[in-house]
Amino acid sequence: MNYPNMFKPITIGSMTVKNRLFMSPMTTNLCNTENCLTEEAIAYYEARAKGGAGLITLEGAMVTEKSHYRGLTNLGLYDDRQIPMLNKLADIIHGYDCRVLVQLLHGGPACLPKDNGGMLPWAASPIAIRTGWLSGIVPQEMPVDVIRRTVSEFAEAAQRAKKAGLDGVEIHACHRHGLIGTFLSALSNKRVDAYGGNVDGRLRFLKEVILKTRELCGPDFLIFVRLSLEELEYGGQSLLEGMYIAQQVEKAGADFIHFSRGTTETFWITTPPSGSAKALHSETAKKMRDALHIPYGVVGRISEPWIAEMVLEQGRADAVYLGRELLADPEFVNKAKEGRTEDIRFCIGCTDCIGRVKGPVTHCAINPSCSRETVRLKEAETKKKILVVGGGPAGMHAAALLAQRGHSVVLAEKERNLGGNMQTAGIPNGKEDFLLGVKSLIRSVKLSGVQVECNIMINEEYLNTHSFDEVILASGSVPIKPSFLNGFGVSAIDVLKGRAVTGRNIVVIGGGSVGCETADFLIHPRNDFNVSGKKVTVLEYTDNFAADDRSYQRTRLMERLISKGCRMISGAEVTGASENTVRYRKDGREYLLEGVDTVVVAVGLESDCSLKDVLEKKQIPYHVIGDAKSVRRITDAMMDAQLLGESL
Numbered sequence: 001m002n003y004p005n006m007f008k009p010i011t012i013g014s015m016t017v018k019n020r021l022f023m024s025p026m027t028t029n030l031c032n033t034e035n036c037l038t039e040e041a042i043a044y045y046e047a048r049a050k051g052g053a054g055l056i057t058l059e060g061a062m063v064t065e066k067s068h069y070r071g072l073t074n075l076g077l078y079d080d081r082q083i084p085m086l087n088k089l090a091d092i093i094h095g096y097d098c099r100v101l102v103q104l105l106h107g108g109p110a111c112l113p114k115d116n117g118g119m120l121p122w123a124a125s126p127i128a129i130r131t132g133w134l135s136g137i138v139p140q141e142m143p144v145d146v147i148r149r150t151v152s153e154f155a156e157a158a159q160r161a162k163k164a165g166l167d168g169v170e171i172h173a174c175h176r177h178g179l180i181g182t183f184l185s186a187l188s189n190k191r192v193d194a195y196g197g198n199v200d201g202r203l204r205f206l207k208e209v210i211l212k213t214r215e216l217c218g219p220d221f222l223i224f225v226r227l228s229l230e231e232l233e234y235g236g237q238s239l240l241e242g243m244y245i246a247q248q249v250e251k252a253g254a255d256f257i258h259f260s261r262g263t264t265e266t267f268w269i270t271t272p273p274s275g276s277a278k279a280l281h282s283e284t285a286k287k288m289r290d291a292l293h294i295p296y297g298v299v300g301r302i303s304e305p306w307i308a309e310m311v312l313e314q315g316r317a318d319a320v321y322l323g324r325e326l327l328a329d330p331e332f333v334n335k336a337k338e339g340r341t342e343d344i345r346f347c348i349g350c351t352d353c354i355g356r357v358k359g360p361v362t363h364c365a366i367n368p369s370c371s372r373e374t375v376r377l378k379e380a381e382t383k384k385k386i387l388v389v390g391g392g393p394a395g396m397h398a399a400a401l402l403a404q405r406g407h408s409v410v411l412a413e414k415e416r417n418l419g420g421n422m423q424t425a426g427i428p429n430g431k432e433d434f435l436l437g438v439k440s441l442i443r444s445v446k447l448s449g450v451q452v453e454c455n456i457m458i459n460e461e462y463l464n465t466h467s468f469d470e471v472i473l474a475s476g477s478v479p480i481k482p483s484f485l486n487g488f489g490v491s492a493i494d495v496l497k498g499r500a501v502t503g504r505n506i507v508v509i510g511g512g513s514v515g516c517e518t519a520d521f522l523i524h525p526r527n528d529f530n531v532s533g534k535k536v537t538v539l540e541y542t543d544n545f546a547a548d549d550r551s552y553q554r555t556r557l558m559e560r561l562i563s564k565g566c567r568m569i570s571g572a573e574v575t576g577a578s579e580n581t582v583r584y585r586k587d588g589r590e591y592l593l594e595g596v597d598t599v600v601v602a603v604g605l606e607s608d609c610s611l612k613d614v615l616e617k618k619q620i621p622y623h624v625i626g627d628a629k630s631v632r633r634i635t636d637a638m639m640d641a642q643l644l645g646e647s648l
């Protein structure tokens with residue numbers, strides 16, 4: 001059998017799970033404002049159960065009414081009206097021999113007043129979370145009577161999950177996130193009553209929740225707890241403390257622990273982007289082996305089957321959790337089991353899903369069908385001959401969908417291979433997972449029976465000699481050439497693609513994400529053999545660098561640039577360049593950089609839909625998608641392709 005460790009059943013408490021690939025909880029925003037699952041949410045979860053996961057953890061569910069932690073469409077378990085749809089889902093999931101738990105999450109400091117009738121959020125102590133949309137909101141300290149009531153609310157929510165036919169609950173006590181998370185961590189719990197002080201005090205809330213849940217739900221109902229192995233922040237939970245907490249959780253009666261690391265403020269650790277180490281928490285998880293008697297699992301960038309198998313084979317954990325891997329491909333598990341690894345659509349680690357989690361519903365850049373599982377691809381009523389111009393993600397995805405629907409599709413790409421700028425996006429350091437995504441898309445193009453033509457530039461001449469019913473312009477973008485440079489300099493894309501040779505003293509004009517990633521790509525760490533390294537200066541017009549990069553890798557990118565000695569000048573308006581100089585203005589003063597041997601231009605991209613005029617002249621119906629329509633991101637290019645591919 002492929003991956004024998006992954007597909008070995010595991011007994012947890014009173015239940016056996018068919019394999020060791022569990023789905024991690026992920027907020028979908030697919031519930032309604034009554035906080036009940038919708039048909040869309042049911043279809044989303046069914047796809048992952050059908051795809052082979054052994055156990056599914058439903059997203060964090062509110063245990064009390066005024067605890068919306070992300071908009072108004074969180075799942076709820078605070079009212080019996082939420083039971084029927086959960087019951088429907090439990091039956092469906094069980095039909096695939098899959099176990100189902102729901103995560104119990106009180107958002108604590110993440111419960112914004114605007115979503116909770118103006119109420120200030122609760123926390124262990126009045127300490128604001130310092131990142132993202134929560135910055136600046138100081139929560140109120142939860143008094144003991146409210147703690148007692150909330151403990152009961154957790155247990156009553158678990159009771160509703162039991163009534164709904166679920167196999168158990170996972171209590172969220174991780175990432176210094178949510179209410180219990182703030183109680184557990186010394187960084188956020190400054191109390192001097194029975195719920196604070198040393199680790200036993202900080203643990204008390206969680207232990208009471210476990211004990212009460214067991215009391216109300218009985219011995220056979222599964223109780224999982226999600227914990228951080230360590231917080232990796234100064235003053236935060238150490239691994240030793242993490243071990244102690246886990247042991248106490250076991251003693252309180254938990255059946256299983258789901259381990260992660262980091263905190264809500266170190267989001268690049270909790271939801272690691274491309275470039276992070278694979279299975280980054282698993283080495284630490286292995287250290288729990290001797291501390292615990294109950295089984296445990298680990299999460300975090302276990303993005304390919306071989307990684308999951310290694311984690312299990314080396315005894316780092318008893319089960320692995322797949323999060324974004326199952327957003328990107330709900331069939332990940334079955335494909336691995338059937339040895340069809342090359343058919344898996346791999347998560348590229350762009351973090352658009354979590355970055356946009358406040359949006360209407362959770363999206364996946366590489367899988368636009370995510371959260372659209374109720375939409376079925378229908379065979380085209382009129383089969384057409386369609387030309388797709390451009391083999392970037394938009395062109396590839398549109399071509400594959402249209403061919404699957406029965407159209408006859410030619411996909412033309414002027415470069416040697418498919419990939420477009422998504423392949424370029426995979427060249428900077430740490431973005432190699434984007435290349436896996438490109439391979440996945442190429443594979444679906446091939447499997448769909450699209451006729452692929454590379455090394456062909458579609459132009460008027462080509463259109464004069466070939467006939468198509470419709471054309472899709474997915475021709476992407478071209479680098480902007482600023483007039484003040486008089487054509488001087490090489491584009492960042494040419495540098496990344498190895499089409500331009502750079503010297504030792506480089507000036508990058510434009511400190512957006514492409515400019516910063518290119519600087520990071522060019523500059524080497526200094527060492528004994530490379531004492532001076534390459535000198536790279538980034539000139540950015542605005543006051544921030546890579547401000548367009550909403551991904552979780554931006555923090556690391558900035559750290560790398562600083563540590564490698566990259567000179568970064570913001571508020572710099574470049575006014576001209578010559579053979580060896582770059583002129584810029586900052587704070588009303590003129591500056592001249594001399595001895596420059598390469599100028600790299602990264603001032604942005606502009607849509608390339610130069611074929612539009614020809615198509616209009618020839619009266620060929622056409623559609624523009626992706627960056628050719630407007631320069632955005634992979635998620636947008638793929639969604640344009642999805643909507644067109646479903647409807648044409």
Ligand SMILES: Cc1cc2nc3c(=O)[nH]c(=O)nc-3n(C[C@H](O)[C@H](O)[C@H](O)COP(=O)(O)OP(=O)(O)OC[C@H]3O[C@@H](n4cnc5c(N)ncnc54)[C@H](O)[C@@H]3O)c2cc1C
Pocket residue numbers: 350365389390391392393394395412413414415419420421422423424425426456457458459474475476477493496514517551608611625626627628631632633634635637
């Ligand atoms: C360095 C870099 C880093 C990036 N990083 C990220 C990131 O981290 N996350 C993210 O979401 N996005 C990122 N992007 C943006 C992302 O790559 C684009 O949004 C995405 O590739 C757009 O897809 P597309 O299919 O619309 O166009 P493209 O990917 O640009 O593909 C267009 C294709 O059309 C071909 N073509 C054009 N004209 C013709 C013609 N006449 N005949 C034949 N072929 C033609 C081109 O050769 C090209 O292959 C990055 C881009 C760059 C350059």
Ligand SMILES: Cc1cc2nc3c(=O)[nH]c(=O)nc-3n(C[C@H](O)[C@H](O)[C@H](O)COP(=O)(O)O)c2cc1C
Pocket residue numbers: 024025026027028059060103172226260270271272299300301302321322323324325353354357362
């Ligand atoms: C869109 C999204 C929503 C998430 N929502 C939750 C949640 O409700 N509860 C939780 O404990 N973790 C949540 N997470 C974190 C994941 O469970 C998981 O720990 C993280 O994605 C890392 O695992 P991965 O590398 O396998 O994706 C979410 C992650 C994503 C991407």
Ligand code: SF4
Pocket residue numbers: 324325327328346347348349350351352353354363364365366367
């Ligand atoms: S949006 Fe990006 S990070 Fe999130 S699951 Fe999809 S590919 Fe992975």
